[in-house]
Amino acid sequence: MRQEVVINEGFQINQKRLVAANPLAQLFEKRDLKIIFLSLLVLSSALGVVYTKYLNRNLHIQLEALQNSRDNLHVEWTQLLLEQGTLASDLRVEKIAREKLGMIVPSNKEIVVIQP
Numbered sequence: 001m002r003q004e005v006v007i008n009e010g011f012q013i014n015q016k017r018l019v020a021a022n023p024l025a026q027l028f029e030k031r032d033l034k035i036i037f038l039s040l041l042v043l044s045s046a047l048g049v050v051y052t053k054y055l056n057r058n059l060h061i062q063l064e065a066l067q068n069s070r071d072n073l074h075v076e077w078t079q080l081l082l083e084q085g086t087l088a089s090d091l092r093v094e095k096i097a098r099e100k101l102g103m104i105v106p107s108n109k110e111i112v113v114i115q116p
Helices: 023-027 030-087 090-099
Strands: 005-007 011-013 018-020
Touching: none
Parallel strands: none
Antiparallel strands: 005 011, 011 018
């Protein structure tokens, strides 16, 4: 036999505990709300971990692309330095001066030294 007594218009006394008469309040008791809240915290933490891993992977991909670009630029810089060294060599400049500009190296008699 079940015993129920109405107290203060919103609560009923059951055999073991005080229960709210509102069905929604009965559905979500304090303990249940704590469990739901903690479950939402765990879920949001898990989503945060997934999002952080996603960002980390994207940043790692960008880092590798930038490192490849850096390496390619380093190779190009080295090639340009070699080319500059070749183009600026004294023998090449003298050869171009003779062939294209018709210049010659002056003899010792043609050189005039001016004293300050």
